[in-house]
Amino acid sequence: xxxxxxxxxxxxxxxxxxxxxxxxxxxxxxxxxxxxxxxxxxxxxxxxxxxxxxxxxxxxxxxxxxxxxxxxxxxxxxxxxxxxxxxxxxxxxxxxxxxxxxxxxxxxxxxxxxxxxxxxxxxxxxxxxxxxxxxxxxxxxxxxxxxxxxxxxxxxxxxxxxxxxxxxxxxxxxxxxxxxxxxxxxxxxxxxxxxxxxxxxxxxxxxxxxxxxxxxxxxxxxxxxxxxxxxxxxxxxxxxxxxxxxxxxxxxxxxxxxxxxxxxxxxxxxxxx
Numbered sequence: 416x417x418x419x420x421x422x423x424x425x426x427x428x429x430x431x432x433x434x435x436x437x438x439x440x441x442x443x444x445x446x447x448x449x450x451x452x453x454x455x456x457x458x459x460x461x462x463x464x465x466x467x468x469x470x471x472x473x474x475x476x477x478x479x480x481x482x483x484x485x486x487x488x489x490x491x492x493x494x495x496x497x498x499x500x501x502x503x504x505x506x507x508x509x510x511x512x513x514x515x516x517x518x519x520x521x522x523x524x525x526x527x528x529x530x531x532x533x534x535x536x537x538x539x540x541x542x543x544x545x546x547x548x549x550x551x552x553x554x555x556x557x558x559x560x561x562x563x564x565x566x567x568x569x570x571x572x573x574x575x576x577x578x579x580x581x582x583x584x585x586x587x588x589x590x591x592x593x594x595x596x597x598x599x600x601x602x603x604x605x606x607x608x609x610x611x612x613x614x615x616x617x618x619x620x621x622x623x624x625x626x627x628x629x630x631x632x633x634x635x636x637x638x639x640x641x642x643x644x645x646x647x648x649x650x651x652x653x654x655x656x657x658x659x660x661x662x663x664x665x666x667x668x669x670x671x672x673x674x675x676x677x678x679x680x681x682x683x684x685x686x687x688x
Contacts, residue, residue, distance in 0.1 A: 454617065454620050454621060454624055456613060456616050456617050456620060458611065458613070459611065464569065464572070465552070465555065465565065465568050465569060465572070467552075469572075469602065470548065470572045470575075470602070471599050471600035471601060471602045472545070472548065472549070472552075472598075472599060473598040473599065473600060474598060475523060475545070475549065475597060475598050477519050477522050477523060478522075479507070479515060479518055479519050479522065480507070481506060481507050481508035482506050482507075482508070483506065483507050483518060484502070484505055484506050484507070485505075485507070485510070485514050485517065485518055486518075486521065488505045516546070516550055519546060519549075519550075520542075520543065520546040523542050523545060523546050523597070524539055524542045524543065524546075526542065526596040526597065527539060527541070527542050527592070527593050527596050527597065528542075537578060537581065537582045537585070537586075537589075538582065538589060538592075538593045540578050541575055541578050541579060541582065541593055541597065542593075542597060544571050544574055544575035544578065545575065545597050545599070547567075547571045548568065548571045548572060548575065551564055551567050551568040551571065552568060555568055576602075576603070576604065579593075579594075579599075579601050580603060583601070641686060644682075644686050645683060645686035648679050648680075648682040648683035648686060649683045651679045651683075652676055652679035652680045652683055655671045655675055655676045655679055656676050658670070658671050659671040659672075659673075659676065
């Protein structure tokens with residue numbers, strides 16, 4: 416009796432000592448973390464609203480050369496009899512930058528205007544905004560710290576987006592025609608502003624990972640069921656043949672036809688391949 420009590424005391428002492436050693440870990444519970452499932456999230460790069468990727472500009476090939484002459488001078492009667500030196504002085508090479516911008520705007524507007532004197536149609540307004548966007552984007556690339564240029568460019572992009580949305584409601588065919596001629600992609604403003612956050616993104620990644628695990632298990636279970644179907648049809652064909660044989664030997668009318676047996680064998684061969 417004494418030895419039993421002594422052994423119990425020693426056992427209690429060992430248990431107490433082990434609990435004291437692992438006392439820090441008693442209140443800790445081991446949970447699976449996202450790192451255990453190798454789920455990582457990287458914040459996407461923020462795209463500037465002034466970039467062509469956001470505004471929808473795909474680029475317009477406007478052929479404006481230094482040797483071109485503005486229409487107001489080209490159609491002048493005095494220019495026909497002028498010398499080559501005078502004609503050269505009235506080319507874009509020697510005129511202010513505004514003349515080059517006007518020529519570019521005229522060529523872009525001519526792509527979508529309905530008639531020669533059209534200046535108020537919605538598609539002409541879109542073309543004018545596109546010209547302004549192209550012009551100020553070049554200036555912004557040279558002077559990215561200029562706040563005035565940045566503001567004008569942002570306002571022009573928003574104005575064109577508003578005009579395109581309005582044209583889309585009024586005349587969808589004209590809307591598609593304008594996009595095609597100006598090489599644009601319509602990107603409407605999202606209804607609700609969405610902010611990219613780590614918590615929501617990790618939730619979606621975790622859900623995607625769980626769906627992947629479920630799909631893998633379903634695929635494995637589907638393969639297992641197909642294997643069972645193969646064995647089932649093999650066993651079915653054998654039992655149908657046995658039932659037919661027994662009924663014939665007993666002098667009864669067979670309830671199982673040869674077509675039923677052949678059909679079961681055919682099914683078994685299909686699942687073998």
